[in-house]
Amino acid sequence: MISRVRVLESTRVTPTVHDVKFEKPAGFDFAPVQFCGLELSTGRGPIEYPMSLACSPTKPYLEFGARVSNSPWKEAFAALGPGDDAEVDGAYGHFVLDETTPAVLVAGGIGITPLKGMAEYATDRHLPLDVRLVYSSRDETEIAYRLELDGLTRQNPRFHVLHTLTRAPKDSSWTGRRGRIESDLLSEASRGLDGPTYYVCGTPGMVQETYRNLLGLGVAAYRVKYEVFRGYGLE
Numbered sequence: 001m002i003s004r005v006r007v008l009e010s011t012r013v014t015p016t017v018h019d020v021k022f023e024k025p026a027g028f029d030f031a032p033v034q035f036c037g038l039e040l041s042t043g044r045g046p047i048e049y050p051m052s053l054a055c056s057p058t059k060p061y062l063e064f065g066a067r068v069s070n071s072p073w074k075e076a077f078a079a080l081g082p083g084d085d086a087e088v089d090g091a092y093g094h095f096v097l098d099e100t101t102p103a104v105l106v107a108g109g110i111g112i113t114p115l116k117g118m119a120e121y122a123t124d125r126h127l128p129l130d131v132r133l134v135y136s137s138r139d140e141t142e143i144a145y146r147l148e149l150d151g152l153t154r155q156n157p158r159f160h161v162l163h164t165l166t167r168a169p170k171d172s173s174w175t176g177r178r179g180r181i182e183s184d185l186l187s188e189a190s191r192g193l194d195g196p197t198y199y200v201c202g203t204p205g206m207v208q209e210t211y212r213n214l215l216g217l218g219v220a221a222y223r224v225k226y227e228v229f230r231g232y233g234l235e
Contacts (some may be wrong), residue, residue, distance in 0.1 A: 001091075003028060007084045008061055012068075017110060017144045018078045019054065019065045022086065030057050032097045033117035035227075036090030038064060040080070042072040046087075049073045052201075052227065053091065054113035054145075056120035062088065063117075065144060067110045095199070095227040097121060102130040102193040106181060106210055108202025109137060109144075111229050115201055116145050123156040130196075131159045132189045136181050136206070138167045140174050162189055181206070183213045200226040 003025040013019045030036075030053060039048040055063035068078050080086070097103060097118045105115040112135060122131050137143045143163065152159050164177040164185060177185065190196055198219060200210045207226045214224055 001025075001028065002087060002089045004085055005062065005088050007080050007082050007086070009082065010080045010084075012078075013065065014142045014144050016067050016142065017065055018068050019063065019144075020077065020080050021055075022062045022064075022088065024059075024061050025088075028062070028088075028091075030091035032056055032121035033114040034091035034093040034096060035114070036062075036064075036088050036092070038077075039087035039089065040073060040076040042076040044072045047073045047076075048087070048089065052093075052095075052114040052229075053117055056117045056124055058121060058124035065110060065113045093227075095201070095225055097199070098197045099127055099129065102196040103132070104186070104189050104193070104196045104198045105131065105133040106186070106189075106198060106200040106202075107133065107135045108181070108206035109142070111201035111203075111206070111227070112144050113201075114227060115199060116148065118199065119149070119152050119156075119159055123152050123159060129158060130193055131156070132193070132196075133159070133161045134164070134181055134185055134189045135161060136164050136166060136202075139165055140168060140172065181210055181213075183217055186210070186213055187217060196223070198224045200224065202229060204228050 005022040009021040011019050033053050035052040037048045038051045051064045054065045066077050107115045149161050168174045200207050207228050
């Protein structure tokens with residue numbers, strides 16, 4: 001399905017992450033959470049980029065988030081304003097929430113986008129699932145969608161977030177976890193869950209390392225789903 005859509009909101013959510021909400025075309029549906037091709041007008045002509053949706057299909061809009069850079073597409077994305085238009089092609093993909101098992105969501109940087117949508121879906125649908133999010137960010141200012149995630153924890157008593165920061169200054173006020181997502185943090189996130197499915201999203205290196213750690217913890221490979229974001233420099 002290819003649709004022309006208009007921008008509703010365009011917001012810088014962290015110093016390096018930009019978020020855009022578009023109108024949702026009539027009849028547009030997707031699973032929690034697939035991706036689309038998002039075509040923008042750039043200085044080099046129309047360019048389409050694959051983008052995971054950053055919202056649940058229960059929302060009345062389509063949302064995308066991207067780490068900003070000086071590439072033509074990224075510059076065009078960050079420059080979008082209300083009323084601007086774009087072309088959406090989709091939705092596609094199999095990185096979707098299994099509604100029959102508990103979920104451990106593992107995000108690196110902007111890899112949070114589809115996992116935020118999964119958490120929204122579980123909350124909006126009142127699914128009887130425990131959902132745990134492990135979220136690695138560079139520093140406290142780079143925790144994308146922090147307010148939204150905090151809101152979900154208040155709305156959904158079965159949703160919990162475990163943050164860890166990889167580059168927080170030693171003298172910062174951060175009192176939470178520090179360092180990369182390692183086996184001990186994955187074990188903590190899954191404690192007490194019966195046969196959870198793991199959803200891993202981030203750079204190739206982050207996904208590969210997390211996959212190896214999960215297998216090392218005895219998690220069966222079929223219980224691990226992953227989505228690789230290439231070229232984002234998440235870590």
